[in-house]
Amino acid sequence: MWKNAWHFVGETLRDGRPIPADGEWLVHGEKLIMCEKGLHASKSILDALRYAPGTTICWVRLAGEIVEGNDKMVATKRKILWRIDGEEVLRAFARLCALQVIDLWDAPNVVLTYLRTGDENIRDAAWAAARSAAGSAAGSAAGAAAGAAAGSAAGSAAGSAAWDAAWDAHEKQLLKMVEEGRNGKTEWIFEEE
Numbered sequence: 235m236w237k238n239a240w241h242f243v244g245e246t247l248r249d250g251r252p253i254p255a256d257g258e259w260l261v262h263g264e265k266l267i268m269c270e271k272g273l274h275a276s277k278s279i280l281d282a283l284r285y286a287p288g289t290t291i292c293w294v295r296l297a298g299e300i301v302e303g304n305d306k307m308v309a310t311k312r313k314i315l316w317r318i319d320g321e322e323v324l325r326a327f328a329r330l331c332a333l334q335v336i337d338l339w340d341a342p343n344v345v346l347t348y349l350r351t352g353d354e355n356i357r358d359a360a361w362a363a364a365r366s367a368a369g370s371a372a373g374s375a376a377g378a379a380a381g382a383a384a385g386s387a388a389g390s391a392a393g394s395a396a397w398d399a400a401w402d403a404h405e406k407q408l409l410k411m412v413e414e415g416r417n418g419k420t421e422w423i424f425e426e427e
Contacts, residue, residue, distance in 0.1 A: 269308075
């Protein structure tokens, strides 16, 4: 039995070993313990991203004994089928996610420009402007959060459904961007809606 899944790596594996070449099997010979021992990966790229020690995105195959959890799996064998340096993809994805909620605050123009273009020349200025604006909005955000927490069970169910829909949309968007990155795309510009 085997399963394909997502896995992120940094400069080395978490245990310090070098990252194997694509197609080379890693083998774990001990008992599998979720989150502790074995070779991990996730069905969802967003789930895998939550555990990412670096920005290299790997499409992997798990084999041998496989134990499945809620958001990840652990196996006795794993090999990388392909990988990409995901730094630009992940930066662009983060910018896109920020743009999708930009209407929740009065973002300074430099922030909007950076989020749309990814222009590294203005990134520090955008970051400084965002921090400044966030500091003045903290009080009203705390009040809004308290009000949201007081919502009804129906509101909670609707919120859960909205969360699931947003998660699925983000998953599809990130997968599309990873595929574009595999095909050589290195810049993403997001037009004003």
